[in-house]
Amino acid sequence: MKKNYLMTPGPTPVPSEVLLAQARPMIHHRTPEFDNAIRECVEGLKYVFQTEKSDVLLFAASGTGGMESAIVNCFSPGDKVVVCHNGKFGQRMELIAKTYGLDVNVLQYGWQQIVNPADVAAFLQANPNTRGVIITQSETSSGVLNDVQTVGEIVKDYPDCVLIVDSITGIGAVECKTDEWHLDVVMTGSQKGLMLPPGLAAVAVSPKAWRAYERATLPRFYFDWMRYKKNLAQNTTPFTPPVSLVLGLAEALKLIREEGLENTIIRHARLAEATRQGCEALGLELFAPAEGRGNAVTPVCVPDGVDGKKLVSVMKNKYGVTVAGGQDEYAGRIIRIGHLGYFGEFDIITTLAALEMTLKELGFAFEPGTGIRAAEAVFMEG
Amino acid sequence: MKKNYLMTPGPTPVPSEVLLAQARPMIHHRTPEFDNAIRECVEGLKYVFQTEKSDVLLFAASGTGGMESAIVNCFSPGDKVVVCHNGKFGQRMELIAKTYGLDVNVLQYGWQQIVNPADVAAFLQANPNTRGVIITQSETSSGVLNDVQTVGEIVKDYPDCVLIVDSITGIGAVECKTDEWHLDVVMTGSQKGLMLPPGLAAVAVSPKAWRAYERATLPRFYFDWMRYKKNLAQNTTPFTPPVSLVLGLAEALKLIREEGLENTIIRHARLAEATRQGCEALGLELFAPAEGRGNAVTPVCVPDGVDGKKLVSVMKNKYGVTVAGGQDEYAGRIIRIGHLGYFGEFDIITTLAALEMTLKELGFAFEPGTGIRAAEAVFMEG
Numbered sequence: 001m002k003k004n005y006l007m008t009p010g011p012t013p014v015p016s017e018v019l020l021a022q023a024r025p026m027i028h029h030r031t032p033e034f035d036n037a038i039r040e041c042v043e044g045l046k047y048v049f050q051t052e053k054s055d056v057l058l059f060a061a062s063g064t065g066g067m068e069s070a071i072v073n074c075f076s077p078g079d080k081v082v083v084c085h086n087g088k089f090g091q092r093m094e095l096i097a098k099t100y101g102l103d104v105n106v107l108q109y110g111w112q113q114i115v116n117p118a119d120v121a122a123f124l125q126a127n128p129n130t131r132g133v134i135i136t137q138s139e140t141s142s143g144v145l146n147d148v149q150t151v152g153e154i155v156k157d158y159p160d161c162v163l164i165v166d167s168i169t170g171i172g173a174v175e176c177k178t179d180e181w182h183l184d185v186v187m188t189g190s191q192k193g194l195m196l197p198p199g200l201a202a203v204a205v206s207p208k209a210w211r212a213y214e215r216a217t218l219p220r221f222y223f224d225w226m227r228y229k230k231n232l233a234q235n236t237t238p239f240t241p242p243v244s245l246v247l248g249l250a251e252a253l254k255l256i257r258e259e260g261l262e263n264t265i266i267r268h269a270r271l272a273e274a275t276r277q278g279c280e281a282l283g284l285e286l287f288a289p290a291e292g293r294g295n296a297v298t299p300v301c302v303p304d305g306v307d308g309k310k311l312v313s314v315m316k317n318k319y320g321v322t323v324a325g326g327q328d329e330y331a332g333r334i335i336r337i338g339h340l341g342y343f344g345e346f347d348i349i350t351t352l353a354a355l356e357m358t359l360k361e362l363g364f365a366f367e368p369g370t371g372i373r374a375a376e377a378v379f380m381e382g
Numbered sequence: 383m384k385k386n387y388l389m390t391p392g393p394t395p396v397p398s399e400v401l402l403a404q405a406r407p408m409i410h411h412r413t414p415e416f417d418n419a420i421r422e423c424v425e426g427l428k429y430v431f432q433t434e435k436s437d438v439l440l441f442a443a444s445g446t447g448g449m450e451s452a453i454v455n456c457f458s459p460g461d462k463v464v465v466c467h468n469g470k471f472g473q474r475m476e477l478i479a480k481t482y483g484l485d486v487n488v489l490q491y492g493w494q495q496i497v498n499p500a501d502v503a504a505f506l507q508a509n510p511n512t513r514g515v516i517i518t519q520s521e522t523s524s525g526v527l528n529d530v531q532t533v534g535e536i537v538k539d540y541p542d543c544v545l546i547v548d549s550i551t552g553i554g555a556v557e558c559k560t561d562e563w564h565l566d567v568v569m570t571g572s573q574k575g576l577m578l579p580p581g582l583a584a585v586a587v588s589p590k591a592w593r594a595y596e597r598a599t600l601p602r603f604y605f606d607w608m609r610y611k612k613n614l615a616q617n618t619t620p621f622t623p624p625v626s627l628v629l630g631l632a633e634a635l636k637l638i639r640e641e642g643l644e645n646t647i648i649r650h651a652r653l654a655e656a657t658r659q660g661c662e663a664l665g666l667e668l669f670a671p672a673e674g675r676g677n678a679v680t681p682v683c684v685p686d687g688v689d690g691k692k693l694v695s696v697m698k699n700k701y702g703v704t705v706a707g708g709q710d711e712y713a714g715r716i717i718r719i720g721h722l723g724y725f726g727e728f729d730i731i732t733t734l735a736a737l738e739m740t741l742k743e744l745g746f747a748f749e750p751g752t753g754i755r756a757a758e759a760v761f762m763e764g
Contacts, residue, residue: 004407004409006407006408006409006410008410010622011408011409011410011411011622011625012408013407013408014407014408019404019405019406019407020405022401022404022405022579022626023401023402023404023405024401025386025388025395025396025401026388026393026394026395026396026573026579027386027388027393028388028390028393028704028706029393029580030706031698031704060442060443060444060447060580060581061442061443061447061604062442062604062621062622062623062624063621063622064603064604064621064622065442065443065604065621068603068604095603096603099601099602099603100601100603101601189622191408191622191625197404197408197624197625197626197627198411198442198622198623198624198625199442199581199582199623199624199625199626199627200581219481219482219483220481221446221450221477221478221481221482222443222444222446222447222450222605223604239444239445239446239447240392240393240444240445240446240571240573240580241444241580241581242444242579242580242581242624242627243393243573243579243580243581244404244579244581244626245579245581245624316413322410322413324410324412
């Protein structure tokens with residue numbers, strides 16, 4: 001028997017309260033019980049998205065479905081948008097926008113760079129007819145945290161330009177102040193900070209985004225925001241919702257409310273800091289730049305002489321600790337330690353211990369225990 | 383304490399094996415364990431869809447997402463299609479096709495009529511440039527079963543015309559021989575005959591439908607079939623799949639294989655027949671016409687002098703038996719008893735008993751016990 005530890009940036013571990021809520025006998029979705037669950041979920045999501053102005057809509061879909069919904073509901077073919085691209089998920093937004101025939105401009109950065117808000121400002125000044133700015137808050141592929149607050153300050157002065165924020169691994173792990181920061185469309189997926197299995201996407205839609213919706217001519221049906229908004233007014237959904245995930249979400253949101261969102265974010269910040277300190281103490285290099293590191297995932301460079309794929313497989317197969325590898329050109333070159341959602345201090349200790357033992361086995365030279373010691377120091381600071 | 387009985391045509395009751403599979407700790411979706419589950423699901427779905435030629439693709443979506451996928455993957459704007467429309471879900475296909483700019487022609491029938499295959503033949507003869515025929519096999523709104531086999535024989539002679547079959551409440555309840563009947567696109571949702579919670583759509587795509595895909599120019603990303611097909615070749619998915627639903631599906635498909643698909647369909651036919659006989663013995667009129675009644679749901683006309691909404695609410699609130707009401711213009715005029723998925727004989731007995739007691743309370747004149755007696759007679763026939 002081996003205990004398993006899921007230390008990936010999604011899917012993330014699901015609390016047993018949530019797992020058990022999902023194991024309850026099925027109920028019908030056109031009933032007062034289920035209407036209540038929908039109402040609780042929407043209220044709870046508004047709390048987590050820090051919004052009173054935006055509607056929060058729920059889709060039976062992966063996070064990518066939420067991303068696509070932003071494109072098809074806000075734009076018409078040929079609309080000029082600018083995609084800030086510094087990792088795999090920025091690239092996905094670029095792909096979706098191109099698929100739907102938008103005039104896609106890209107602010108391209110390396111995976112180890114943050115998006116520079118001044119570039120967005122310059123682009124909008126040169127292209128005042130831009131209809132959308134698209135940015136990833138927390139790049140799951142690289143661990144980079146982009147400054148969407150400053151970008152929000154820039155975009156808010158363009159009344160016909162919406163700011164679309166992929167916060168799929170941001171929400172619940174870092175601050176994401178939808179109203180205060182003027183974020184028009186913000187999305188997340190259930191298998192991230194919301195501590196659920198995958199299958200549910202949540203999208204916040206601001207009044208400015210609704211104005212974009214009114215102008216937009218791209219065809220849409222399954223992801224048509226208005227169908228969801230109209231049904232939400234009656235605490236229901238236009239199509240059969242993923243009932244078990246919605247019931248689970250209501251439980252997960254209770255857990256977040258009990259902890260308090262501020263505390264949830266502080267917990268994530270400490271887990272991330274301990275992971276970073278622990279890895280650096282082992283002599284490993286962090287992948288994301290110091291000026292923009294998120295709380296969801298810590299990517300670490302595989303040291304010279306160590307086989308990155310073997311590192312991941314020994315951690316998983318010998319120690320039961322699943323971390324993610326790198327994606328695309330960083331496959332085998334980085335490992336990504338997720339600490340987004342239902343995680344506590346000893347999950348980080350466990351992971352660092354498994355990492356230490358694995359690195360030792362793979363011939364990397366360091367003093368065992370130093371990683372743990374550094375993490376403990378972070379946790380003892382309170 | 384009141385025991386609850388979910389007798390609706392979706393969501394349907396979920397077997398405890400499946401509920402418990404979903405309550406297992408989360409696993410990552412890029413692992414051999416999960417790849418195995420995907421492989422098992424695809425093999426099991428091919429068995430249930432009775433296909434070797436078609437690919438069966440899985441989407442994190444409601445059934446409506448599967449319906450939309452058929453439209454955006456098979457057609458280009460302006461393509462001529464004909465929608466056979468004899469209920470709410472045929473109407474939905476019409477709406478989706480119109481949303482995406484197809485040249486939509488409708489063969490319109492009443493909700494209590496079956497689609498006449500001769501009308502399809504005549505339409506195709508008069509319009510040989512038609513690119514798609516769209517039909518609902520089992521109309522959940524009316525209980526009508528359309529003859530997709532005969533329609534398949536007609537459409538197969540048009541090499542550039544695909545036959546799209548909404549079998550959302552057909553698969554697992556009635557015969558749906560994808561290969562033998564020349565059905566090009568067949569879809570179902572998880573919360574129906576597959577005995578899962580909602581949130582997963584399965585779509586079978588024939589070689590002829592793949593040829594339509596190659597011609598089709600409508601934009602698509604989240605529902606782009608080719609992305610799913612390419613990933614399925616590695617037993618994986620392009621976007622994070624609904625892990626718990628997929629693990630549940632693997633269990634549910636085991637249960638269907640254990641029973642054997644033929645037996646599953648025979649069981650559904652007996653449950654439907656007992657429900658029909660029971661209701662008729664009470665003096666109630668069946669809604670669907672004798673020449674086309676499905677096995678998924680039995681709609682029954684509310685008798686004169688009885689309040690249809692009260693009938694549904696007394697059954698639910700006093701007896702714990704949830705049946706569905708009518709939709710759209712039939713709200714309050716029919717009740718729909720679902721028996722699709724995880725149902726046995728005594729679920730029908732329970733429902734008929736609750737119906738008898740409720741009808742008595744609402745002043746309808748009949749001899750109590752006659753409904754049950756008629757159902758027992760069906761079950762005793764073996």
